[in-house]
Amino acid sequence: MSTPVSSAGEPGPAREPPPRARGDRVLDALSTLWEKHRAVNLERIASLEAVALAAVEGTVEDGARLRAAGDAHKLAGSLGTFGLAEGTRLARRIERLLDDGCRDALQLSEATTALRDLLEHGPEQATVAADAGEEHATAPRILLVTPDERLAARLDVAAVARGFELETRETAGLGTVGSLATTFAAAIVDVDQPGDRGLDALKTLIARDASLPALALARDASFTDRLRVARLGARGFLARDLSADVIVAAVADVARGDPAAGATVLVVDDDDVARDLVGEVLRGDGLLVVEVAEAATVWQRLEDVRPDVVLLDVTMPEVDGIDICRVIRGDARWNSIPVLILTAHTDAETIRAAFAAGADDYVAKPVVAPELQARVRAHVQRSQLVRAEAGTDSLTGLTSRRRAEQALSDLMRLAGRHGQPLSLALVDIDGLKRINDRYGHAAGDAALRRVGTLILASLRQEDVVARWGGDELAIGMFGTPSGDAVERVAELIEELREAEHRAIPSEAPAVSFSAGVAQFPDDGADLEALLRAADRALYAAKARRARVVTASRLELADDPADVDVVVVEDDDAVSDILVHALDTRGYASRRLADGAEAAELLATGRLRARVVLLDIGLPGLDGFGVLRRLRDAGRLDDCRVIVLTFRAGEAEIVQALELGAADHVAKPFSVPVLMKRVQHALQTLR
Amino acid sequence: MSRRRVLIVDDEDDIREVAQMSLELVGGWEATTAGSGDECVARAAGDAPDVILLDVMMPGLSGPETLARLRDGRDTVGIPVIFLTAKAQSSETRLLSELDVAGVIAKPFDPMTLHEDVSAILGWSP
Missing domain, CATH: 3.40.50.2300 (Response regulator)
Incomplete structure (x- = not known):
């Protein structure tokens, strides 16, 4: 039997509003009941907070988690009734996060904090009861x-x-x-x-x-x-x-529904009183306002704040608002941001000058609150729709950081649910400040764009590629363990190196980047921890010859007798390429040119290596001889030998494998292919 | 017509009191309450209310278990029951409505219109 299902969210058939006086009595009664039961609700929040804290520390017990989920469920069921529809929304989210096993500790703790804030402010902020009607009873x-x-x-x-x-x-x-x-x-x-x-x-x-x-x-x-x-x-x-x-x-x-909520407005006005007033009016409308008193600092603030709308006063000493507007329009990063001019002079000439400079709108001073709010909102909405279309960073065309944080958190949740690895690479452009200082910001921007374009073109659909900060990019790679991620990033570094060599005219500086890679959940169970791990790895990469380092291999033994890879190759050009590629990936390596020396060092254990890249034609002792010595000394159990053969040398290959080589790669080899084999060999040893 | 009589069953004090306040003040009905499934079964037999608003998730007897007891009782078998639930999934709400109940009302409910939701489900004229 199916029965009617009703929720407070569905507007019923033409209800008569309850008489005003009775409504007020209900509101009074609600507020009394709220105060009476407030302590219980705060206790429930405290239980959620305790679990959120334990989740961040990774010490949640199932019993506590389930009890907290019960508390969240009760809060979800009651807060809306007291007019706190947002409270119900938050509590539902917390309940889901708890049911999900607290995998996303960061979100859990954020939601709990938000709920606490909401409850401490109490329902006097909320329009009691009316809001509950807007709450969807099911997931939207x-x-x-x-x-x-x-x-x-x-x-x-x-x-x-x-x-x-x-x-x-x-x-x-x-x-x-x-x-x-x-x-x-x-x-x-x-x-x-x-x-x-x-x-x-x-x-x-x-x-x-x-x-x-x-x-x-x-x-x-x-x-x-x-x-x-x-x-x-x-x-x-x-x-x-x-x-x-x-x-x-x-x-x-x-x-x-409310595209303006949480949007940021940059207000530039040297007049303290006027600026405060505008700020107050806009804050009153739920917008975030950043005030700038000196025109000279506008650029820095634009960079820091990335506002949705800019409000410029026309009359300021030194530079006027119309000039600033013109410069904003001339800058590729900001030319799509809505600019509104504040002016006491609404004469045709001023207005014409404002529009000619690229302003989107003007607001007459003294400001009328509803008009200012309405105009700013209209432009915020436009600006946000433009951003929502792609959520992109205007300079590089990559995903914006805000969007990427959300995307990464969601990917982490999915990775957790499906038992998949997720790797995060933090990419830092080498010497971007130097490029900016020496060649100007346009050259720096161009360099950043080239890196962004290259990364974007090379990665897969499910990757998240974001502009993370001034000279930092972030790449989230779903389903990719950190070893593979290092390999992919190293290939990008090499591709960029080649592209810069090929195509850069002499006046533009060649650009390169370094990266730190961290794997979820091994190196960090939430976004914050993962970022910290990737950042540490990035720092290590910058400090060493390596260009990309993974968080799990930070403590590199600085022992020249114990390395990841030994290259035994008498051709300097070839071993240069190999050592460079190994350095790029953060592998500790050692090169040897003489077969007899290599056999002696490796067979006696005076030099320990996990992978040996072995050329066949060597002075002293050839590759087969080296291999034989290693086998006879029992070294092939904890050391993988990859033989570098010549094309069509099938007999060579068979002989090498029979002698115990783990793998072979034909010359001329592709560096990425050889490095993948190295990575594979290292993995099979771990 | 005599005043509608409602029994509200919920283990949470605040919900019970808000529902009672709302139905009495806005709906003009007579509302009594019970804090558990056992108390509900005991009261319902004696009071014979016109409808029971029954919370789903309660310690001790759950809503569906309480419903089964009511349906087993000679005096309570015919009393219409409406579930109150904070379940967010529509599939769960659907499952609940498949039981022998008159309807399901989602929590949080709006205290201004709770009596109308109940009336709509039972076909009572407002």
Whole structure:
């Protein structure tokens, strides 16, 4: 038997609002009850906090975790009733994180702190009861319209990781969807379908319920397509080749409904009183405000804050707002940021000058609060939609840090759930400051862009590549253990080295980078710990000859008699290449040119190596002779020999393998292929 | 028509009191409460309320277990029961609604409209 299911979230059929006086009495009673039971709720929060702390330290016991999940469940069920819909949302999230085994300790602790803050401020901040009505009783759902099952599967994983439920329909089935906006938080429509079927689906959807925010997904994001989609009333346009997580994150932003919440506004005005007033008005509207009094510091603050909107006063000493606006527009990093001019002079000439300098809008002084708020909000929304489309860093075109942190946390959760490794590489551009100082910021920016483009072109769809800070990039590699990650990053370093050699005209400085790699969960169980480990490895790489180092191999024995790899090769050109490649990957290595010397050192144990790269044609004693000595001395159990043979030397290969060589690579060899064999050999020994 | 009589069952004091306050103040009904499944079974037989609002997750007898006891009792077999649940998954809510209940109300509920939700499920005129 199926029975009606009701939730406070669904608007009932035309309810009469309760009489005002009775409503007030209910509010009074609610507030009394809230105070009466507050201690219990705070105790529950304390239990959550204790578990969150233990999770961060990695010492959670299952019993405590389950009790805390129960507490979170109770808070989720009651806070909304007291008008704290946000409290219910947070508590549900905490419950999910606890059920998930506390794998994401960082998120758990953040959510717990947020819940504590919310409770300590109490419901006087919330509009009692009314908010509870907006709370979805189930996980918010996203409607996906596409016939592409692979797309659906890809998005499904990302959606669940973000706490959404994804419901997929083919275009043809759209007619059967019930009331839209009450069922779904947002919709994604795949418009890459034969003919105009995709656009028709979008049109139908928006015609049925314009209040449901819809985003279009398409391969080709040409201007005409964007325009068509925008005219149909879609809220945004997403490129199909974005990672699933970025797509879901953009949808989540739109679904959240208030695109301006948490946006940052940079207010530049030398007049303290006026600046404070503007700041106050905007903060009152839920925006973050950063105030700048001196025009000279605008650049630094732009860099630090990366605001969503800039407000510039026209009349300032030294440089006026219109000049600053012009310079902002001339800088590739900032030319798409909305700029609003604050001016007491609304004469035609000033306004014309402001627009000519590239301003998006102006606000008349003295400011009128609702007008200022409305204008800033409109521009925040535009700015955020532009960002949501890609979540990209404007200089490099890579994912922005904020988005990447979220993406990495989600990948870590997925990795935890599926028992997959996840490697994080922190990449630091070598000497970027020197390039900036010597050749100017344009050259530094260009260098950063070249690195970004190269990394982006070489990595896989499921990787996260982000601009992490000034001269740092981050690469998240799902399903990749740190050994493989080091290899991949080293290949990028080598590719970049070659590209810079080939293509760089003399005036531009060649760029290189170093990297530190850490593996989840081995080197860090949460994002913060993983970043610390990667950062330590990066520091080690910078300090040594290595260009990429993994966190698990920081303590490198500085013993020349005990190394990772010995190269026995009499051709200096070849051994130069090999040693350089080994250095790049952080392997300790030693080179020998004479076969007899190598055999003596290795057979007697005076030189210990885990891998030997052995040439065949050697002075003193040939490669077969060396191999024979090592075998007879019983050294081949804890040492892998890779023989470097010539092409077509099949007899050589057979003989080497019979003598106990672990592997062989034909000359001329590809460095990445040989290094993969080295890595494999080292792994089989560990 | 005599006043509607409701029995609210929840192990959490605050929820019980808010629901009682809401149904009495907003709905004008007569609301009594029970803090556990056992207490519910005992009270329901004597009070014979018009409807029971029953929390799902309780220590001791759970909501579904309490429901089974009510259905086994000669005096309580016919009393309509509505589950209160904070389960976030719609699939779980669906499973609950498959049991012999009149409906399911999600927690957190809105105290301004709780009586309307109950009336809507039972087909009572407001």
